[in-house]
Structures are given as structure tokens and as C-alpha cells.
Amino acid sequence: MWLLELLFATGISFLFLVLVFVPMERVFPAKRRQAFFRKQWFLDLCFFLGQYLVWNSLVIWILYHLNGFIQGQLSLSYLKWMHQQPIWLQGLEVLVLSDLLIYWGHRLQHKVDFLWRFHKVHHTAETMDWLAAHREHPIDSIYTVGIINLPAFLLGFDLEAIAMIVVFRGIWAIYIHSNVRLNIGFLQKIIGSPALHHWHHDLERDRGNYANISPLMDILFGTYVCPDHEPEYFGIKEEFPRNYLGQLIKPMIPKFVKNALSKRN
Template structure:
């Protein structure tokens, strides 16, 4: 893909997403009166550009490069059996396993200190809307996408049939961050509603609820489901101090990663206790 095509695709994505979600946010506002150019909108716009122009394409290349390494011979028989299944069943299996893997990974990102330092970038947003969904550290986004695609890679499920599901999941991920209060009724058990994820972003010390962004039934199974009964009046963001600039947010977790690597090495583990 050329730079010109990448720029055109990014501009088109911005227009399509804005045209899709801005009217929803005006008609069904969770926080009435929130301006389009609300505080920190510019920082989130830079995150948007970074994702579409740099980190997204690099993540795709990294994930595709890793795919051939994830075909253990011990699972050759299982992959052969999966290949005989109808396409719709493969898609369902990959989706459910993706939901499970993302749930476990997301929960770990809240419980493991050095993972949290990267995930905290996403939770630093203090005003939710469709643009805020793009505030994410590149390593956080890469690992989440890798974990989500891991079952399909291991089972040998072609990515083609999953493309439409992946597109839908991406749009839904933006929807649950948007400034929208639109309860989904019984459908909300299978697809995350905005109010569930809005609660996940509440300004508390590492929230303990609603880790399955797109699959609330996972939270129900593991006892972390919470649907707030009241309208959204809680504060958003982090309970801890955190830098606000784009570059500062990209750099602040890195010392924690270096320390985690040093502590992981057996000879130095004792020094980190």
C-alpha cells in the first residue's frame, strides 16, 4: 500500500466513522451537552492518526509474520478436523475462542502491574466518545489483536471468512466507547452495550467489572458482569496521576517494561522482590 492510499483510507475512515457515530451521539447522548471538540479531543485525534497511519499497519504485518510459527504439529489432526467443518461453524468457534482469550488478557492487563502501565493509556480518557476509542498504546493494541487472532492461527482457520466479523468487531468496539446510551435489551447479553463499557472506564482503582468488551456473557460466566442501573453520572479516567500528551503517554510505560524484563531473568529475580 502506498502512502497516498494510506492517507486516503485514513481520511475516508474518519469521515465514515464521524458520519456514523456523531448523529448517534447527538440523538442518544449518555453525557448530554458534551461538545464534539471536548477536552483532549486533539490528543485522541493524534492517537487516531497514529493507529491508522503507523501502528495499525505495523500490527497487521507483525501478526501475519507470526502466523506461520503457530502451527504446532501436535495439533495437526485437530486442524484437519476443523478444516472439514462448514465455514459458519469455524467462524463461530473462532469468535467464541477470541472472546475468551480477550477476556482473560484484558483482565490480566488490569491485574498485572507492568501490563497495566500500557493499558492505563486507554483508561486515561476522561471524556468518552467515538474518538476516545482510539486512545491506545501500540503495544497494548498489538497484543490484544494477537490474542484475539491466536485461536484462528492455531486451529488453521482461514482469515478470509473472519474478515467481516473482524470489521464488525472493530465498529462495535468504537460504538461501546461512544457517547451513547442505548440499552440493547436481551441482545446486550451477546453484544456489549455502551453503558457496560462506560462503567468499565469509571474513575476507580482498576475496575473489576466488564472485561469482555464485546461478549458480556464472558463476564457473566466469570462473575465480573455489572450493568449500572443509573444514568451515567460517574467520573471517567484514572485515579492515579498520568501524563496527558501523546508522546508522553507512549513513553511512560517503557521503564516498567524494562524493569519487568530484568526481573523476569532468573539471576536477577531475587533483586526485584
């Protein structure tokens, strides 16, 4: 019974995203009007189904236990002091702190080879649209979601509130990957946009734009990039498998094993 419910929820989620983002991509295309069944569409569908049917449950389970562990380390007086703050202030603290943490966490994903081996799965996408946003290694997802929600854990937010944050950031992530370009003027330096995130997916590994909700962190730390046109190419310069299982398995293989295999070949 639970499997049918999961399949139904996944189907409804897919239909919702199609109805919301496909019209936006048709009316406000960033690079060009792309075919619905574009190149590597099936690969990104596999990542979508993997996330919704398998990996999201693992991420939620880890978040639940991580939250329980952190809550167990916090004193009652600390939690009482935190909850005495106005709710708007708590929300602002979560937003600012999570953006600060994910900025540096994301930047490390591009600088540290161990983190990059998982994160580059996301960057293998050669087409930007709403479905490509789901191309993400599950270990990379755990890393990202854990960092983003750490401030909410430390503020003692309950799991329902954290779930709402996860859903909001999930929709936001799909939006900034979509094939959409909207002219929002000066607001682009306050609110993130597909135009900014598309440049993050440029072929250059360290192009910039590491922030999540707001680009203020990129502006503050000198990694803000915003040309008035789209990148010519997306993806990575490294050789990498072009199928679902290959992209899941290759990052898991230790480097010394890869070196040994390459020497044998």
C-alpha cells in the same frame, strides 16, 4: 504514492466514522450531548492518526508472522479435521474462544502491573466517544489483537478472513466507546453495549465488564456491572502525562529507572 494512498484511506475512514457515530451520539446521548471538539479531542486525534498511519501496519505485520508461525506448527491432519467442520461452527468457535481469551487477557491487564502500565493509556480518556476508542498504546494493541485472533490462527483461517474479523471488532470497539445509550432490555446480558463498557472505564481500576462482544463471560465469572445510570467520572486515579508522546514513552520506561529518577528528585 503509497503515502498518498494511506493518507486518503485514513481521511476516508475518519469521515466514515464521523458520519456514522456523530449522529448516533447526538440522537442517543449517554451522558450528555458533548461538543464535537471536546476536551482532549486533539490528543485522541493524535492516537487515531498514529493508529491508522503507523501502528496498524506494525500490528498487521506481527499478526502475519504470528499466523505463519502457528500455521507452521499445526499438522495437516489437524487442519483438515478443523476445516471439515461446518463454517458456522468454526465461526461460533472463534467467537466463543476469542471472547473467553480476551476476557481473561483483559482482566489480567487490570491485575498485572506490567500489563496495566500499557493498558492504562487507554483508560486515561476522561470522555467517552467514538474518537476516544483509539486512545491505545501500540504494545497494548498488539497484545489485545493477538489474543483476540489466536482462535482464528488455531483454526487455520486465512489472512483475509482474519482481516475481516479485525475490521469487525475494530468497529465494535468504537461503538462500545461511543457516547451512546440504547435501551436493549434483556439483550444487554447477551450483547455488549456502550452502557456496559462505560462502567468498565469508571475511575475504579477493577470495576468489571472485561468481556468484548458478549457480557456472558462477565456474568459467568462474576464481574458483570450494569447500573441504570452513567458513571460520574472516567479515567484513572494515577498521575500520567496528558500529551501523545508522553503517553507513548512513559509506559516504556523500566520501573527501576522511574524509581531512580524519583529518588533523585
